[in-house]
Amino acid sequence: MTPRQPLSILKDLYGYDSFRGSQAEIIDHVIDGGSAFVLMPTGGGKSLCYQIPALCRDGLTVVVSPLIALMQDQISALEQMNIKAATINSSMSSEQVSNTYRQIQAGALNMLYVAPERLLMPEFLRLLDKCDLALFAIDEAHCVSQWGHDFRPDYAALSVLAERFAHVPRIALTATADAPTRKDIVERLGLENGRTFVSGFDRPNIHYTIALRSSPRQQVWKFIQENHANDSGIIYCISRKKVDEIAAWLSQQGVNARPYHAGLSADVRAENQREFLRGEQIIMVATIAFGMGIDKPDVRFVVHMNIPKNIEAYYQETGRAGRDGLPSNALMLYAMEDAAMQRQWIDSSDASDEQSRIQHKKLNALLGLCETATCRRQALLNYFDDSCEPCGNCDTCEKPPKTFDATVLAQKAISCAYRTGERFGVSYLTDVLVGAKNDKIRKFGHDQVSTYGIGKDLSKSEWQNIFRQLVSMNFLAPNAEGYGSLEITHTGRSFLKEKSTLSMREYVKTSEIERTQRSDRKSAPVFKTTADQTLYDALKASRSELAKTQNVPAYVIFHDKTLVELAQHKPKSLQAMLTISGIGEAKLERYGKPLLSVIIKHSNT
Structure with a gap:
């Protein structure tokens, strides 16, 4: 007979001697019939927080999960421990679905995994009405919130659980949610009377590097060859076209790489995901359509070829590396045009003014992370109201960037944008500042403005470095007309008015960056012999x-x-x-x- 004590189950079935962090407290609370919201970093053991209560409470536990392939892998892992679990999803035949229905009605299952779309079907809800239910577990719960980085309407409709099955405890779990998102999840799922458990966000086994994008293919190839030649990893690209190009290019280099994006057929996506989950030396090149809930513990690296849309997305996506706790790497390559593209997407979306404002604020925080001269991990954790000492396991800790007083230069750059009518981009503004002699500047009469030539003492690359950081600080932002033109923000105008001191990272030549970048971060296990x-x-x-x-x-x-x-x-x-x-x-x-x-x-x- 399956043991009923949580610690016995942990040891006998899962093979672990003790619970970690708040796991034991959460499990006891849920076993006693309490509802909970759980925020725990990826790899922190969230699944145990509902799987063990499912084995201790009488009845069926229904687990809401986003993707079919991930449900099946969870079920395979449970079956290895002789735990009775099943799924109902759209890939199954009618005979398979009927067989699972019979198992449910016979009370033969401990856990049933379903997508939110399936759960909300009237027929399925009527089936659950007749069942002895132990627990509802809502995984990837940030999808419930409109302020979360991956809002899904079907998840928001899960509020029906609190109304229809008020007697059944509910546990909502996620690895990524800032304070407003956490509040929204609790309210939407009716968890106000439950308990909230927020663990630390730190993933100390992940090394963070954020670098300017110069020669992206060469940068990524060097990173893989020197650190991860025999490892599995994920490379995120901003478009389907880029995914196809990078996957094809890696394949030409002899790397086992697969593409994944919404433009591929469902069969191809499913096959590529299956191969990635089961392979041990394979790279998935993907848009952000890939990755939610990925349970592959041996992903040793995650690369972003462009910036993601916010820090939550960055944290969630980099968190797919090193779920097993072994050393892993996160590399992001970025350029200023990434910020312009993200802002245009926000402004052209159907989001409300309030939601657009929040998205811009979140993007600004991400750009600040890219340009910070301090510990990356500190900046990342501070965003989630968490903290740490300088970590020694990120690029800025290993080689702290030099900074300088950029107050006067920033004033010159912002003033140049003002004097030229806030209608031009970085390249043109830089030409004006260095006093370039070209037809375009003469055509607009900008060789007569007060900022013409006042930046001759700096190179174009140095001015571009300043403009990039002004954008990251939200002193300048792409204007609504697009085409890369910059306008002065409220923050930028306040800076000019208040004349406050401003510090920036020094410009470093690309050749110097490549020469000083560490290349000895092998993430494979290190043995003594x-x-x-x-x-x-x-x-x-x-x-x-x-x-x-x-x-x-x-x-x-x-x-x-x-x-x-x-x-x-x-x-x-x-x-x-x-x-x-x-x-x-x-x-x-x-x-x-x-x-x-x-x-x-x-x-x-």
Whole structure:
């Protein structure tokens, strides 16, 4: 019989000795029938917060999840531990759906995974009316909020759960939500009488690098070759065309890369996602259409070829790296035109004035993160009302950028935008400042304005650096006419009026950036001896064979972190293997002997 005590379940089924952070408190609260909102960083163990209560409470737990492939992987992982779980989704045949309905009606399931669209169908709600329900778990709960970075109307309609099933506890979980989004989620899901659990946002195993985009393909290729030649990763691009181009280019370099965007057929997207989830050395090149809820723990890097739309999106997307806690990397390449494009998208959207204002504010915060001269992690955590000491695990900590007093130069740049009518972009404004002699400047008479030639002592690249930072600080912003022209914001006008001191990052030549960038950040596990590394590689190979036999992703068998511990501790018996994190009794019975034989074989050589 399945044990009913949470800690026993954790040890016997999941193979862990103790809960982390607030997990135990959340689990006890939900088992006792309480509702909750849980904010916990990716890799922090959110799924345990509803899976263990599902095994302790009587009845069916319904898990709302966004994507079919991710539901199936969750179910595969549960089945490895002999937990009864199933799904109903649009990819299933009518016979398969009917069979699952019979299991539900017979009370034969612990957990049922569904998309919000399925849950809200009248027929499905009537089925649930007749069920003994233990719990509703709403994963990726930020989709509920219109202030969240990935609002979905079907998620907002989940408010029906509080009305129709008031007696059933609800737990909403997400890794990413600022204070307004958290408040909105709680209100929309009727969780005011439940408890809110907010864990820290820090992902200390992720190294953050944000760099100017100069030669993007070469930058990404160098990053992959020097740090992740044998790893899985995700590369985000801003358009479908760029996704196709980068995926094709990587394939030409001999890399196993797959594209993913909404322009591909559903079958191709599903196949590419399946290959990514099950592969161990594969790169997914994608638009932001890919990634929500990705449960692949061995993603070792995430690259952004352009800036995302806000810090929440950046945190969520970079958080797909290193879910297993092993060292991983996040690289973002950016340029000023990214900000102009994002602002135009906001202004051309159907969003209300209030929502557009919030989106602009969030974009400004992201641009500030890009240009900060202080610790990236501190800036990132401060956005979520969290904090840390300088981390030593980001580019600005490792090589702090030099700063200078930019007060007078910023005044000159903003004044130049004003004197030329706030109708021109950076390139033209720079020409005016350095006193360029060209027909366009003479045509508009801007060789006669007071700011013409007052910046001759700086190069065009140095002025472009100043303009980029003025945009990131929201002193200048693309105007409604588009075409890259800049106008002075309220913040910029206040700066000119108040004459406050302003500090900026010094300009660094691209060649110097490339020469000083660290390239020794290998994210593969580091072992004390080559013998340990050899054993680890052999364990990975054995795991791959087991995964193929079971037709499941390799990480469903065991996470890389578990294999690292096996290689380091080299248990000599099946009983001793139970001391390794991630090995419970069910998995020991399934996979203990083949992996133990690998360990013994290598110990005897």
